[in-house]
Amino acid sequence: MDKPVNGKIDRLVWEAVRSGRPLTLCLTNFVTVTDCANAVLAVGGAPVMSLDSDDALELAGSAAAVVLNIGTVTASQLSAMLGTGQAARTAGKPVVLDPVGAGATRVRMDACMRILDEVGPSIIRGNASEILALDARRARKGPSRQKGVDAAGSEKIPQVEEAAASLSARHSCVVAVSGETDIIVQGQMRTDLSGGSELLTRVTGTGCMLSAIVGCCAGAVPEKLFGAAMAAMSAMKEAGARAEAKLAAPGSLGEFRSRLCDELSEIAVS
Amino acid sequence: MDKPVNGKIDRLVWEAVRSGRPLTLCLTNFVTVTDCANAVLAVGGAPVMSLDSDDALELAGSAAAVVLNIGTVTASQLSAMLGTGQAARTAGKPVVLDPVGAGATRVRMDACMRILDEVGPSIIRGNASEILALDARRARKGPSRQKGVDAAGSEKIPQVEEAAASLSARHSCVVAVSGETDIIVQGQMRTDLSGGSELLTRVTGTGCMLSAIVGCCAGAVPEKLFGAAMAAMSAMKEAGARAEAKLAAPGSLGEFRSRLCDELSEIAVS
């Protein structure tokens, strides 16, 4: 496994975010949208959200990157995602797909398939269950079912890495899988990241925030998508670890949520 | 009034939540949806939200319970609620109705009536104004109007208890009324809970969070709905009281919001 020198690329990415303040257009779910906006602000980007096809399409013109998160997708939102995503890709801008709960329902899986086929995202950022489900469907393996939107937790790393590599090859994109160990794959380039905090799974929105930050970073360095994903993923892991370490009350979910954006901000600007 | 032995049932409920990690499907309003997700996570459940009829219907298949919260209901969301709720009830799964602002508009009242008639929720969880409004409409009494979504605060406990009992009898369900004194009624079984914190009314979402937790508990012990409601209601009261007692800055709304999930988590897992 080729491990790129981590710190140097990360610094380059965060410097580009700082200087470019990338406008990050998120077509995202209504559960974690506030957290996504605050996460992008925390790392130094400029978030903008939209629910309307025409509005999103026009915003895509000035956005540096587009994030498509299907967490509470509807038919009309999917239509906005497809149009906006295509416009962004045509303009050479990175598009991130967050396949929230892809393995849980047909609606979600079908939305992902259409985005994969009709948009062609630059980066897929999901949890292990989601990546396994996407790959199983794509490769016409038996279905990989997911209960709800969380990772099952029982997935083996080699199996997930294989699915990520297969998806990456098939769709010529970066695949970034978050979990106890993060896995990032783009063609022959692969890395993994350990660390983080178990508390990241105890509050809602950390996966969605991560995808939004991946989008922000990709918008800052569109020619270095692997590095962008890596910088964002390792920032979230590091922010989780630092936030947990600093908790006045160990295990405090409220304090953790509050500190998480602070640590993200600290990492991105220092 | 029969008072079941509180602590023992509560422990049983939380043990079931812990071991089952019930998937709690929430079709809910966009104001407090993040708080609902975090509340379910805090007590050990797995929240999942949906805005699409087909998606929700399929999620209902794997969900342990469904929560229907009409706080910002639209025609298309109501249609999703009816289909999903019916599927859950047909499969023997508990459905919780939160009749947010039922007495405030016809749209809200009509949505509640359709859910009561076409779904038949297992539990209704509302504030006093909402329960009085539902009962008044159902019993063709004069209208009981509500200004906005909050409880009027002037309701007398015996009057509310009577309305709750009448609704419970008519719809063969648990009726759980939160307020300064909580009232829980199922047929002849009744209990009330005092305590809590006035700050629960000073931040948005605590009622919705409570309904989501009631759903999570009901999903864990579907054969013990009264106990599920009681465990959830008393956990929220206790969490409110503890959170307020621990505030570094008395009256701090921000700190209270942050601590509330921590205390819920503490109560549910200990």
Add this chain to the structure above:
Amino acid sequence: MDKPVNGKIDRLVWEAVRSGRPLTLCLTNFVTVTDCANAVLAVGGAPVMSLDSDDALELAGSAAAVVLNIGTVTASQLSAMLGTGQAARTAGKPVVLDPVGAGATRVRMDACMRILDEVGPSIIRGNASEILALDARRARKGPSRQKGVDAAGSEKIPQVEEAAASLSARHSCVVAVSGETDIIVQGQMRTDLSGGSELLTRVTGTGCMLSAIVGCCAGAVPEKLFGAAMAAMSAMKEAGARAEAKLAAPGSLGEFRSRLCDELSEIAVS
């Protein structure tokens, strides 16, 4: 520039909020809706949100004021805004327009133009980029483009003040511009406010919260709209400054968000 005596009017406004607990109906975006509800609660008002035309129309009947925030507007939401806004104006109730990102897309600008023409808001509350964009369009000047929803920061105060005055004259309304220096204009009456905190721009929702509070204050003193806007704007500036000053960890975004509502509450009730 006539500067009304600040403290006295502010006290009058907050006393009216306290005694009236104005029901503040918000038709608003899904990014910051929770923050808007908590902000209105913090200052002593009663927030209510709606996504449905009929529901909103009926709520407008009991609401003291209506806030129309186009941050993630859709065609159906705009239609609800127009109907609800007209009903409120016909009943002599104040309507606040928050033209989020008005200069960023045609959808947003067109929504603002229709609200200006068909509702006639009592107060427009936006940032400098939004006010400049609205005025440029209205006065058929060259377009004033905005990237995303944030203020460009490069706008000159005299230019913004002129745009605000022009909009105020044209639409017979209060125009309240938030920024490093706040500007409030109604006809010949003008004031500006300095102070505040740069952190207000580092977390999402503070502009939307401000518009919601402006609405709440306007609902409390509908005959004193300039004073209502001034009280709300200066409360947000003061709350931002106090919240920043009290941060245990300087620059902490999470702590700042948490403290902001506390300080708003403190200012409104003391």
